[in-house]
Amino acid sequence: MSKLFEPVRVGDIDVANRIAMAPLTRNRSPNAVxxxxxxxxxxxxxxxxxxxxxxxxxxxxxxxxxxxPGLYGADQLAAWKKVTDAVHAEGGRIVVQLWHVGRISHETLQPEGAKPVAPSAIRANAKTYLVDEDGSGGFAETSEPRALETEELPGIVAAYAKAAKAAVEEAGFDGVEVHAANGYLIDQFLRSGSNRRTDAYGGSIENRSRLLFEVVEAITAAIGGGRTGIRLSPVTPANDAADPQPQPLFDHVARGLGKYGLAYVHVIEGATGGARDHNQGETPFDWAQFKAAYRDAGGTGAWMGNNGYDREMAEKAVADGRVDLVAFGRLFIANPDLVERFEQDAPLNEPDRKTFYGGGAKGYVDYPSLN
Incomplete structure (x- = not known):
């Protein structure tokens, strides 16, 4: 049998196979519930x-x-508990991805119409998704952000830890994934293209990665490293993410993560949802060196690959030991029984892109399974 379908322990979580469903924004949680x-x-x-x-x-x-959706209100946590109960009843395991978007936001979504926050007051060349009064949705330019004050950052770190603790203890999740990828807040701090700060959180690689490590420190203290994963995207241009020297930056991040006993490291290889060979900077990114930096620093977490995998690529990557798990995104949108289809080498449903974001049941819960 292919190793892809073998059970494996991911930190403190026992999973039935090495196939993960990637986080997929679907915009179907009115009032964040x-x-x-x-x-x-x-x-x-x-x-x-x-x-x-x-x-x-x-x-x-x-x-x-x-x-x-959110994790900061009682109604949100109660709604997520129904999700985790349903998944556990089917024998599944589920973690929640913790998100702070930073500058990738719009004033109409912020408390009291405030500006979004960011490492520096640099507007992203990116779009967000808004819903009009008539219920129709569409994409809009992000708003101009304001730079976070240094004294605000401990509060953001505490909010991550509070959300992680509530996710596990109240909503019933098996763990959390820290979203430190795709040009959102933590990634904005990491990259020189969005971080022009002159305090302890800007300038050097060590300073720019400070927030990431403070967040991971706080979360692992709250729920344990074995229930904590992290998502990274070293070279993606998503949401205007840019840095001319991603290799030393993310090798430093990988080394720093080695001490936390994480459940897994989830890596987007190349451009998110795009070319796997995409690069930033003058030289190709060395993915083996990046992983070795983590392992050499004592990192034992499972290594999860993501971006454009099909069954054959996934089986080879797992068999070669390059990754321990593979995350699939769009294939899971259209194929709720993707694992069974892979096991049986069955045909796959094609995803309907028009229904990815917003809407109702169509393109969300109505894709047919083999049975």
Missing amino acids: PTQMAVDYYRQRASAGLLITEATAITQQGQGYADV
Whole structure:
């Protein structure tokens, strides 16, 4: 049998196979509260070894898109508990992705219409998703952000830890994934293209990675490293993420993560949702060196690959030991029983891009399974 379908222990979490469902923003949580459709959506996909939820905001300030879920209110936690109960009833395992979007937001989504926050007051060349009064949705330019004051950062770190603790203890998640990728707040601090600070959180690589390590420190102290994963995207241009020297930056990040006993490191290889060979800077990114930096620093977490994998690529990557798990995104949108289809080498449903963001059941919970 292919190693892809073998069970594996991911930190403190035992999973049935090495196939993960990647986090997928679907914009179907009005007032930031998951609905019964979300219960059905995740239950349908519970045969994945590990489900990673759509990105979920740790605070209202962390919200950047309309109708995405949160973890900062009692009604949100109660709704997520219905999701985790349904997934566990099917024998699945599920973690929630913790999100603060930083500058990738719009004033209409922020508390009292405030400006979004960022490392520096640099507007992103990016778009967000808004819903009009008539219920129709569409993409809009992000708003100009303000730079976070140094004294505000401990509060953001504490908000991450509070959300992680609530996710595990109240909402019933098996763990959390820190979203430090794709040009959102933590990634904005990491990259020189969005971080022009002159305090202890800007300038050198050590300073720019300070917030990431403070967040990981606080979360692992709250729930344990074995229930904490992290997502990184060293070379993606998503959401105007840019740095001319990603290799030394992310090698430093990898070395620093080695001491936390993380459950896994989730790596987007190349451009998110795009070319796997995309690079930033003058030289190609050395993915083996990046992983070795983590392992050499004592990192024992599972290594999760992501971006454009099909079954054949995934089986080879796992068999070669390059990755321990593989995350699939769009294939899971259209194929709730993706694991079974891979096992049987069955045909795959094609995803309907028009229904990716917003809407109702169509393109969300109505894709057919083999049975």
